[in-house]
Amino acid sequence: MEGLTEKPLTGHLKPDGEALDISEYEGYGGYEGLRKALRMGHSEIQKEVKEANLRGRGGAGFNTGLKWSFVPMGKDAPRPKYLVANADEMEPGTFKDRFLLERNPHLIIEGMIIASFAIEAETAFVFLRWEYTLAAKRMRRAIAEAYERGYLGRNMLGSGFNLDLRVHVSAGRYICGEETALLNALEGRRAVPRSKPPFPQTSGLWGRPTVVNNVETLSNVPHIITGGAEWYRKLSRSGDGGTKLFGVSGRVKRPGLWELPMGTTAREILEEHAGGMADGFSFRCLIPGGASTEFICEEGLDVKMDFDSVQKAGSRLGTGTMIVLDHTVCPIAALHNLERFFAEESCGWCTPCREGLPWVARLLGAIEDGEGEPGDIETLREHTRSLWVGKTYCALAPGAMEPLKSGLAIFREDFERHIREKGCPSKRERG
Amino acid sequence: MLSEESKKELEAALGKYPNKRSAVMDALRIAQKGNGGHLTKEDMDEIASMLEMRQVEVNAAAAFYTMYNIEKPVGKYHIQVCRNISCSLLGAEHLIKHMERTLGISTGGTTPDKRFTLSTVECLGSCGTAPMMQINDDYYENLTETRIDELLKTLK
Ligand SMILES: Cc1cc2nc3c(=O)[nH]c(=O)nc-3n(C[C@H](O)[C@H](O)[C@H](O)COP(=O)(O)O)c2cc1C
Ligand code: SF4
Numbered sequence A: 001m002e003g004l005t006e007k008p009l010t011g012h013l014k015p016d017g018e019a020l021d022i023s024e025y026e027g028y029g030g031y032e033g034l035r036k037a038l039r040m041g042h043s044e045i046q047k048e049v050k051e052a053n054l055r056g057r058g059g060a061g062f063n064t065g066l067k068w069s070f071v072p073m074g075k076d077a078p079r080p081k082y083l084v085a086n087a088d089e090m091e092p093g094t095f096k097d098r099f100l101l102e103r104n105p106h107l108i109i110e111g112m113i114i115a116s117f118a119i120e121a122e123t124a125f126v127f128l129r130w131e132y133t134l135a136a137k138r139m140r141r142a143i144a145e146a147y148e149r150g151y152l153g154r155n156m157l158g159s160g161f162n163l164d165l166r167v168h169v170s171a172g173r174y175i176c177g178e179e180t181a182l183l184n185a186l187e188g189r190r191a192v193p194r195s196k197p198p199f200p201q202t203s204g205l206w207g208r209p210t211v212v213n214n215v216e217t218l219s220n221v222p223h224i225i226t227g228g229a230e231w232y233r234k235l236s237r238s239g240d241g242g243t244k245l246f247g248v249s250g251r252v253k254r255p256g257l258w259e260l261p262m263g264t265t266a267r268e269i270l271e272e273h274a275g276g277m278a279d280g281f282s283f284r285c286l287i288p289g290g291a292s293t294e295f296i297c298e299e300g301l302d303v304k305m306d307f308d309s310v311q312k313a314g315s316r317l318g319t320g321t322m323i324v325l326d327h328t329v330c331p332i333a334a335l336h337n338l339e340r341f342f343a344e345e346s347c348g349w350c351t352p353c354r355e356g357l358p359w360v361a362r363l364l365g366a367i368e369d370g371e372g373e374p375g376d377i378e379t380l381r382e383h384t385r386s387l388w389v390g391k392t393y394c395a396l397a398p399g400a401m402e403p404l405k406s407g408l409a410i411f412r413e414d415f416e417r418h419i420r421e422k423g424c425p426s427k428r429e430r431g
Numbered sequence B: 001m002l003s004e005e006s007k008k009e010l011e012a013a014l015g016k017y018p019n020k021r022s023a024v025m026d027a028l029r030i031a032q033k034g035n036g037g038h039l040t041k042e043d044m045d046e047i048a049s050m051l052e053m054r055q056v057e058v059n060a061a062a063a064f065y066t067m068y069n070i071e072k073p074v075g076k077y078h079i080q081v082c083r084n085i086s087c088s089l090l091g092a093e094h095l096i097k098h099m100e101r102t103l104g105i106s107t108g109g110t111t112p113d114k115r116f117t118l119s120t121v122e123c124l125g126s127c128g129t130a131p132m133m134q135i136n137d138d139y140y141e142n143l144t145e146t147r148i149d150e151l152l153k154t155l156k
């Protein structure tokens, strides 16, 4: 088949950095997945995606087909139903969704249409970050092209299915990416998370069944339909299906983004694709999947980058974009940088997070500046317990505690020296 | 007062949602754009009446979301430097200090000739090409002090 490649997300991108337009996209087999999906039944599509073991690329890794299967179907189901593509990317260190939005908007649109059809949604939104203005421009143009060719609108390709696709530009704040806070933001309310249950699949936007999926997740859907679940699963080197956009930032030779099989090892990504450390810098450790994941050091580098394997290794795949710390970086300063972000982005809805995160950030700042006291390490550790999973209203605070919890263990010596020597030893040594 | 053009844009935005209040985010963005980058009290009140919302609700939305600048005009060029982890690892703090020195303002400030406003922002999804900044809508990546100096000279 024309469009099938080992790299379904990025295989046909234009080298000049422009987006594929609709004719180019169709030339590579684009919208064939949609034609095929329209001939399949809703449950058949859901089953195919479930068997492909496509797991949510927003970071939580939930099986996508399974998520869709919770949506009430049939003539008694509440209507209208909604689909939302989560394009609010703001997890520090994460730069994969912007890439897809700018370079392959039709792939996202096709994925959204198939997903909407699979759950009988009649309206779909791209929930887009304000600052992604180039993505907005390209997305809007692509949506207009898709309407012109009859892939959107009423009676799509003669199937009797109607779908409207709209762009919603958000207005800042990391919490908007959390799927229930996103629903509030889209409704024009304050973006605070909603309690679950009810889950969005039964009561989401304006109280109607809604599925929220990440941009990268949706981009996998057309190829699963064209190539089939079995073909898609085999793209992977592990139990999770397909490929993944992996990224590396920090002092490496070639920072960047690559589409590789799920289950590629962290070492291969770091050493082969990113070219290893930049000259004069040596590896200290990395966070594997955006800011809210736990550190991995040298001995953990052979971990396969897929949801289960990274979890077994004591961290999370998260967004799959790793941040590398080199030997010159003060780990306290790095943790301070991370926790300042989370403290400022706390939505303020629940007390432990609203009060705990700023406290954590201030303590780290004090230790960094040489004003730490011996009891501070224990206080920080106490916070990693009191803000852990289940203690706060949403996953923002526990996510913030992941790098801190592992950092406290790995950088124990650095913490103690900062406190004992009243300042940053590496800063002093460098002069 | 919202311009005719802004009102038209807002009318179109209303069609996207099943009720009026859901267009409040669009309305605030459109008003801010029409105003050269900030929101005024009058605009927010006008939005409240157009969307049949209470003024306090519109004000609260504008205050909660970080992209809205209330009563705080920004310069012709709004420079926003990412200060998150990946950019920081590659020297973002030095670049910010460098720009503060060059422009003679501190972060958050605007030059007296209203040409530049310097702010910091959270991760703009450009971490593989760090350090980076956004000036108005455009991204500038793989920054160095020299590149910044050259760039600032071209912005008149
Ligand atoms: C604080 C916070 C921020 C999040 N931000 C995003 C985001 O920007 N994009 C995203 O796709 N998911 C984000 N998520 C995850 C979403 O809640 C949700 O799991 C995801 O959009 C579901 O899509 P998926 O199943 O396709 O991964 C965030 C979660 C939390 C707790
Ligand atoms: S954990 Fe933090 S971000 Fe989440 S609801 Fe509570 S205050 Fe808001």
Ligand code: FES
Pocket (backbone or CB within 6 Å): A092, A093, A094, B082, B083, B084, B085, B086, B087, B088, B122, B123, B124, B125, B126, B127, B130, B132
């Ligand atoms: S950390 Fe600066 S763009 Fe992501």
